[in-house]
Amino acid sequence: MKLDSADIQQRYNRIAPYFEGLEAVIEGLIFKGWRKKCWEKAQGHHILEVGVGTGKNFDYYPSDARITAIDFSKEMLKRAEQKRTRKNVTVELDLMDVQSLYFADNSFDTVIATFVFCSVPLPLKGLKELYRVCRPGGQVVLLEHVLSSKPALASVMNFVNPAIVALVGANINRNTVKNVQSCAFSSVHVDESSGDIIKLIVAKK
Secondary structure, eight states: OOOOHHHHHHHHHHHGGGHHHHTHHHIIIIIHHHHHHHHTTOOSSEEEEEOOTTTTTGGGOOTTSEEEEEESOHHHHHHHHHHHHHHTOOOEEEEOOGGGOOSOTTOEEEEEEESOTTSOSSHHHHHHHHHHHEEEEEEEEEEEEOOOSSHHHHHHHHHHHHHHHHHHSOOSOOOHHHHHHTSSOSEEEEOTTOOSSEEEEEEEO
16 A cells, blocks of 8 residues: 555544554563664754654753754644653754755754654655755664565565555555665665664764
8 A cells, every 4th residue: 555645644643642652562662772772873963853753752862962853743743842841852843744854955964763764655755855954974863663584574564564554654564774775875884783673774974
């Protein structure tokens, strides 16, 4: 099933009130530690977070940086705004689609996205936008779940993917590492401690 941005926005708007509850167990057991490790790689003064969602990364923001964060779901962003106030986090929030960023070329020292490109209809277009807004010498840091390299597991993931896309708009069978490598980055590094399905990727411009 192929969905456009409007379809996926609708799905995320629908699940926004329940999103943190739905992912609470896996967040505590797995994602939380990876988010921390991902944000430890942030460098520079001006940082862009793509796909801020409900603000799950707020606890890991570096205190000495100017941070801009975007999401294409107004309901998810609404919850991020509430969390920003509750946690007293300094961050500029904006409603925006990663496939068409409003920022000028070479605007950010680091661009970060965590578990975002599973939901981008045209992932290569989105990645090229991240490359465009990242300054020369800067970096794009991605934490993503991807298609398994194990044939049996990959077959299962491909089989159930249409149902998951229909339910929440997220793909579990993306080849995000290859997609990043196909862009114009000067180097692409995958963290050696990354597993078979979760990948921490650092791409230098």
